[in-house]
Structure formats: structure tokens, C-alpha cells
Amino acid sequence: MPGFQSFNCRSGKSNPTLYHSDSLASLDRCLTSSVEAHESGALKDNQTRIQLLQTILSHAMAKKEVIAKNYCEESSLDLVRFEVEFERCLEQISHFIQSLLHSEPSIDLLSDRRIEKRSIAMGPVAVFGASNFPLAYATLGGDVMGALAAGCPVIVKGHPYHPGTSLLCAEVIHDAASALHLPQGVFGHVLDDGFSLAESLVSDPRIKAVGFTGSFKGGMALFRLAQQREEPIPFFAEMGSLNPVIIHPSVSGLEKHVKNLALAVANEAGQYCTKPGLVFCPEEIWDEALGMFSTFLKGIEPHPMLHPAIHSNYVGHLARLKKLANVSYEAEILPDHFGQKAFLSLNIEEFVANPTFSEEVFGPFCIWVRYTSEESLQGAYKKLKGQLTTTFLGAEDSLSPQWRNQLENHCGRLVFNGVPTGVKIVKSMHHGGPFPSTTDPRFSAVGMDSMKRFQRNIAVQNTL
Ligand code: NAP
Secondary structure (H helix, E strand, O other), rough: OEEEEOOEEOOOOEEEOOOOOOHHHHHHHHHHHHHHHHEEEHOOOHHHHHHHHHHHHHHHHOOOOHHHHHHHHHHHHHHHHHHHHHHHHHHHHHHHHHHHHHOOOOOOOOOEEEEEEEEEEOOOEEEEOOOOOOOOOOOHHHHHHHHHHOOOOEEEOOOOOOOOHHHHHHHHHHHHHHOOOOOOOHHEOOOOOOOHHHHHHOOOOOOEEEEEEOOHHHHHHHHHHHOOOOOOOOEEEEEOOOOOOEEEEOOOOOHHOOOOOOOHHHHHHHHHOOOOOEEEEEEHHHHHHHHHHHHHHHOOOOEEEOOHHHHHHHHHHHHHEEEEOEEEEEEOOOOEEEEEOOOEEEEEHHHHOOHHHHHOOOOOOOEEEEOOOOHHHHHHHHHHHOEHHHHEEOOOHHHHHHHHHHHOOOEEEEEEEOOOOOOOOOOOOOOOOOOEEEOOOOOOOOHHHHHHHEEEEEEEEEEO
16 A cells, blocks of 8 residues: 655755554544544543643643654754754643633523523534644644543544654543543544545534634645534634734844844744734835845745645745745755745835735745835735734834724734744734735634634523
């Protein structure tokens, strides 16, 4: 039976382990166990879920070293980044534990009745993670832990470019569930290097909700499948975004801002969903700002991309853009799968005339757009689709209420005088935004809101 291997873009070689796609029959067994686990009420009790999450924490710590090795080999991200992402996962799990410890039902005592409203699990949940966060948007990530905290059995389709990391994290969850004598079906994991298992999983009537993180193309293909089912289900996709940055004439400390911007664009080859991909700059500081950006970008060390498919998508995108406009990039010789840092500059009229410039380019690239009036800037911004973030570099009080309203209406997080990268796991964080950045802007895979996505309310009424 042919198998597949992950790839190390740093060394330019395939990793040695051969993995095999699971069969439809094994997916079917997984779905059956998942339903049995749900119907048995194994995760109904808050205390059990707290214990499960605590046990996952300790098992993850015990396997940290071997997970780190696989993570680095399969993603070409380094150990420093691994530590950050691993900590982020542990932190998020701890937040769920705290939230479960403090959850209370709502109760009303009326003259003739008592009504109690509780949140209950939706049922088995399918999760698909993205390749740029092999832990935090994957098997140990917010979707999976949020669904388990909500009391739902989960089936993960592991990312085919980090199968080893995904299987090790799956082992952590399996072992934690076994240690607590929970049914095997509380967690399932399948691998596939094609789309057929993903499509079967989303279409299967036994799945009651889906969490997806990844590209717009992949997210929408599966979202449509979920909506076409006889019983449509909630499908929470978090997809790509341009993350526009507006440099305002009132900006102070331009050099520091532009330096941070260059780092946010090209650090780790710009492979973040919050990477700033579009910068609006006023003409009066255009030459100065763009000159500094180009210099700072040059100083950032080139980085391997996550996997060959993401690299070839990036190369293809740049080639298409080069036919439309003047793309600036360093003529440096890079190892095969490294991301070539690049940017493109346009006038605002050229930008609005061609929708291709408003597509996410995943990699160390951004578009600079020169504006001549606030009116033209507002017109161009209004035409943008929904974004995860918008960044404003300038004096907050220079925004009129209407202009600020427009900024807020288009994004899930409005950043003043900072960069959009670096999502923190805190209560106040919201990581989502209007379509197409997500299919449901009310919730997010980051923080406690991810748990709410997989629960529904039930009211129980007693006559007094
Ligand atoms: P991806 O190619 O869309 O892959 C994500 C998962 O979906 C993989 O398991 C993939 O399987 C599966 N998939 C993709 N297309 C599919 C289809 N048509 N049918 C069935 N399954 C499909 O995404 P990625 O390249 O790993 O990640 C990069 C993207 O994720 C970027 O666009 C980035 O902005 C976005 N992202 C968003 C967030 C956020 O929070 N909004 C966070 C991280 C990343 P295969 O690999 O087999 O295709």
C-alpha cells in the first residue's frame, strides 16, 4: 500500500517515516465509537472533563521532548517557536479547566415554576487543523480542547504534513482518556493525504459540528459540504486574512513601527494568519516609509517554509503578481524551500481596480498602497472583505466616529500602534472576524469562546 512522508524544508529532505491513510472502514469505526461515547454520557460531568484536561496536561508534559523533535522536523519551525506554541496550548487547557471550575447554570424561580438553563454538548465534533500551528491549531489546540471541555467526543483529521506530531498528540489524549477509564471513543484520530476522509467526516450524520483552521479554499469546500447535508451543522472555519495596516499622517515613531511591520511580515517566512499583507501609506511619507521597510526586510533572515505545497503556492502567487505589477524582491539565492521575502507597491487606484491584489498571499510578502487623500483610503478600505485584524498606526483621536465604525465593522480585532501578529491567550482576546476571515465571526478557536461553539443550551422546567 503506498504511503506518504512529511518533509523537512530546512534540510530539503523527506522525513523517513512512512505513514498510511486510514481507510473509510476505520473512519466508520471511529465514528461509531464516538457516538457510543457521547450516548454513554462519559463526558457529561464537569468533574470528569476537568480530570481529563488535567491528565492531558501531565501526559503532554511527559511527551514534550519527543513531540518537539517531530514538530521541528516536520514544520521546519525551531525549538524556540515550539516552546512558545507548546506553552500556549498548556495555557489554553488551563483556562478551560478554570472555566469549568466556575461554570454555573442559570436558574429562575417564578411563582409557579423553576427554570434551569444549562449548556450541553452538541455531540461528536470533527476538527481540521492548519499546518502553520502544528500544536495550537491542531491536535492539542483550541478546537480539540474546546470541544472536549464542552463535553463532545472529537475526531481529528491530522494534517498530512505533520503526521508524526499529530499522532504523538493523539497518543497524549488517548492515554489520558484510558488512564481515567473513559470510553475509547471520546477521542479519535485519522490520517489522510487526500480529501476523501475529510469529505466523509463532514458529510457523516454522526458528526454534529466542525472546527476548521486553514485556507479559504479548503474551509469553503468543507463548509459547503456541511451546509448541504440533510441535517446542516455548525461549521466554524477560521481562514486567511489580509490584515490591513493603515499608516496615518498623524503617526509618531515611524521608524519603530516600520521595523516591527517588516518583522511581522517576514518573521518565520510570514506564515501567520495575522501576518500584515497590506499596508496603506500616505503619499507625504511614502518614500521614507517604503525605503525603511525595504531596508528592514533585507535584514530579516530567510526562513524555510512549512512544507513544499505551501512553498509552491507562494511561488505561484508571486509569479502571478509579477505579471500584474512590479514586485520587489532580493535577488538572493535561497535554499529550495525557503520563502523569498518580497513586496509590491501600487497606487490606490491600481489597487482597487484589481481584486487579485486583495487575496491573501501566505508567506513573507505584503502589498504597499499609496494613498493621496483620506477619502480614497476610506473608499478602498470599505471595499475590503472581512478581516481578522486591522491595524491603525497614528493618533487614535484623529479617527472620526464614522471612520472608526467602518474600521470596526470590517475586522475582529482593531490594533492601534502595534502589529497584528502575536495572539495572546487571555479573556479579552478575540481571534476571528467577518466573512471570509471566518464563517462565524461570533466565536473563535482562541480562548474560552472556542468551548461555546460546541455546546447548545437546554432549559429544564419544573412546575412548583
Ligand atoms: P489548508 O491547506 O487549507 O489545510 C488545512 C486542513 O484542511 C488540512 O488538513 C487539509 O488537508 C484540509 N483541506 C484543505 N483543503 C481541503 C479540501 N478541499 N477538502 C478537504 N480537506 C481539505 O491550510 P494550511 O495550508 O495548512 O494552512 C495555511 C492557511 O491557514 C492560511 O491561509 C492561513 O491564513 C490559515 N490559517 C488561519 C488561521 C486562523 O486562525 N484564521 C490560523 C492558522 C492558519 P490537505 O493538507 O490534505 O489538503
